Amino acid sequence: MAVQINPSILSADFSRLAQEAKAVEGADWLHVDVMDNHFVPNLTLGVPIVESLARATDTPLDCHLMIQDADRWAPQYVEAGAGSVTFHAEAAAAPVRLAREIRAMGARASMALKPATPIEPFEDLLPELDMLLIMTVEPGFGGQAFLDIMLPKIRRTRELISKHGLELWLQVDGGVSASTIERCAEAGADVFVAGSAVYGASDPAQAVRALRTQAQAATAQAAWACDH
């Protein structure tokens, strides 16, 4: 699969969200961080803003729900227009039922793991998912430093995906930038969220293109991609 670059609007100007979304048209997905001040110590936006964003841009929305009670709320983000909904493993009471519900509603189902949550207990669930998100910072804030210690987990997850012959996308989120994206791609990620590295740049669309070029080059050299 081609690499995908998903700018995170967490680092955008929230008073001009429609224009900020348009500034990165050409990106694969727009990453929308939903935070409830309970699952993470920060508060961002909810269903009405996702509904408005879905109308304002042709770029599909990749909603990352950092909220408690994901089982109750995730379907509402599909209804609001998200093309992909990511719930946290730590916040879902019934992740298989929830993933099936999201898929049945016509969206891609994705599950996220905080840095301290291992992938191994979820091996048998992977066929139920369209994407697995490995957090490379503690969720809650943009602009944090990339956690190198997550690289082995990315590698192990890529091995599980290969072992089971899955079509699962492997997303990384947190501290992804020109200086870290190649390590993520080499380890096995193929979907890259970047907030500050895109919206902190003078030309966000150009930053997306540059990250894509770097990720493509690193993937072409990566052992995991050469096996396919």
Ligand SMILES: O=C(CO)[C@H](O)[C@H](O)COP(=O)(O)O
């Ligand atoms: O989920 C997130 C934080 O919890 C954000 O998507 C992420 O941090 C993006 O910002 P940056 O690229 O600046 O780290």
Ligand SMILES: [Fe+2]
């Ligand atoms: Fe995110």
